[in-house]
Amino acid sequence: DVVMTQSPLSLPVTLGQPASISCRSSQSLVYSDGNAYLNWFQQRPGQSPRRLIYKVSNRDSGVPDRFSGSGSGTDFTLKISRVEADDVGVYYCMQGTHWPWTFGQGTKVEIK
Amino acid sequence: QVQLVESGGGLVRPGGSLRLSCAASGFTFSDYYMSWFRQTPGKGLECISYIDGSSRYINYADSVRGRFTISRDNAKNSLYLQMNSLRAEDTAVYYCTRLTRLPDFWGQGTLVTVSS
Numbered sequence: 001d002v003v004m005t006q007s008p009l010s011l012p013v014t015l016g017q018p019a020s021i022s023c024r025s026s027q028s029l030v031y032s033d034g035n036a037y038l039n040w041f042q043q044r045p046g047q048s049p050r051r052l053i054y055k056v057s058n059r060d061s062g063v064p065d066r067f068s069g070s071g072s073g074t075d076f077t078l079k080i081s082r083v084e085a086d087d088v089g090v091y092y093c094m095q096g097t098h099w100p101w102t103f104g105q106g107t108k109v110e111i112k
Numbered sequence: 113q114v115q116l117v118e119s120g121g122g123l124v125r126p127g128g129s130l131r132l133s134c135a136a137s138g139f140t141f142s143d144y145y146m147s148w149f150r151q152t153p154g155k156g157l158e159c160i161s162y163i164d165g166s167s168r169y170i171n172y173a174d175s176v177r178g179r180f181t182i183s184r185d186n187a188k189n190s191l192y193l194q195m196n197s198l199r200a201e202d203t204a205v206y207y208c209t210r211l212t213r214l215p216d217f218w219g220q221g222t223l224v225t226v227s228s
Contacts, residue, residue, distance in 0.1 A: 037213060049157070051214075092156075106156060
């Protein structure tokens with residue numbers, strides 16, 4: 001199975017400051033169609049996951065442009081340009097290139 | 113808007129069976145692949161099965177293959193997961209998701225507890 005490794009696992013951030021989460025895969029996530037099927041999800045306390053980013057860098061409808069995704073191959077990053085209180089939760093990367101699809105361990109974002 | 117509502121979770125003894133249901137609305141159900149995920153504090157998030165719109169293409173994670181069966185009824189806009197031979201390690205919150213190549217919308221989840 002493809003192992004997804006996130007860092008850091010805990011991220012205390014000051015309101016209004018940027019945050020960055022790294023996600024590395026044990027194999028290239030480039031599929032035969034040329035796309036890398038790497039998603040980012042946000043899970044707020046007590047809620048189900050919500051997709052933020054799909055195929056590395058595409059923001060879902062309704063997702064603030066403070067969130068951005070980048071990367072290629074095996075290295076990917078989620079950035080929040082200015083953290084707001086509403087951003088508290090756990091963030092997961094997920095690969096959908098190789099079955100079984102696999103997730104990172106999650107990064108807990110909290111306000112300092 | 114897209115809504116996915118799971119039901120059928122509960123407490124079951126090891127070796128027992130349970131059937132989860134997911135009622136979908138807000139989109140043309142038969143046009144989409146659907147899947148079941150589960151989440152535990154220890155193992156995190158796991159995709160356990162998916163099914164295409166016509167029930168022709170189905171896949172399972174090794175952890176549930178041979179014990180769980182995914183199915184759908186497009187006339188009822190419903191997705192199902194039949195879980196047999198349940199084990200303690202199947203204890204989790206189970207989510208129904210819609211797939212646009214990968215999961216986009218998730219239900220609120222239903223808790224399955226396997227314990228004697």
